[in-house]
Amino acid sequence: MELNYFISKYYEQADRDGIVISIYAINYGLCREQNINFGRPKGNTKYRKYYISRHFNYDKLLQQYLIEQKHFVCTECGQEYQYSEFDILQKIGMMCYLGCKKTGTVEESFKFKDENLFEGIKREKLLPEVELDILHVLSQNKKAQLYASLIARELDCSHQLVSKRSEKLQNAELIKKENEIIDGVPRKVYQLTEKAEILYFPNTD
Incomplete structure (x- = not known):
């Protein structure tokens, strides 16, 4: 399911027992499609870590x-x-x-062979996790002048990865880049396009 972009590895951290676990979430594009809130809630730590509670451990069930x-x-x-x-x-x-x-x-x-289960899902929305994360960061910081290294810092990855994936997003007309001078340094500032706003963030201001 991860390879087909239906779920994404969202985070990795220790659970209540100190064991390192991988946390998976429904793919961001599917969440937008089905109007499901995505990501950890902001604010108090207890609300941001509720999902590592033991009753959310579905290993045995799966x-x-x-x-x-x-x-x-x-x-x-x-x-x-x-x-x-x-x-x-x-x-x-x-x-x-x-x-x-x-x-x-x-x-x-x-036994499970329902080929029509995902028929109604718009596959063009099913981008890889990193690319969806880049779009999400840009959506959450529309007024900021974000360039590759700042986005990478937010996503805890390399700026080279962000730069490489941004080329694909730009070719898909989901982001645009503008040359700006920030603190005396030439930068390529990323912004969401109208197409990305309509496809992924239709209900945000």
Whole structure:
């Protein structure tokens, strides 16, 4: 799902037990599409760290879901096997012992095959996480003169990465760059385009 831009790795930090965890969120573009608030709330620390509470740990739930969705199917006769039978199948060379009796014909498959689930999602909004983060920073700081190193500082990444990704955003007409002199230094200042405002931030001032 991350490779297809449906979810993004949002943050990495220690949980309540001191274990480093990765925090995932619905892709920013999808959040804008579905009018879902994105990101950590501002203000008091207790509100910004609520999501590392133990009751938000869905590891076991996700593991159980994936196990339930996986099964094995014979490519010759269609005989199905439960995921719990994997050890048996592996020992007998993935042979379809309940069906055609052929060896090597049983393969892993997923029960979940709803190809139309994401049909209504506008795929042009599904940008990679870094590019969405750049747009988000520009949206939150419209009056500021932001250039690559300032955006990189906000995102905790290199200014080279921001510069490289900004070229793609500029080619997609989502940002524009203007040459400015800031503190005596020539800079390329980034701004959102009207297209980006309409696509990603339609309800912001």
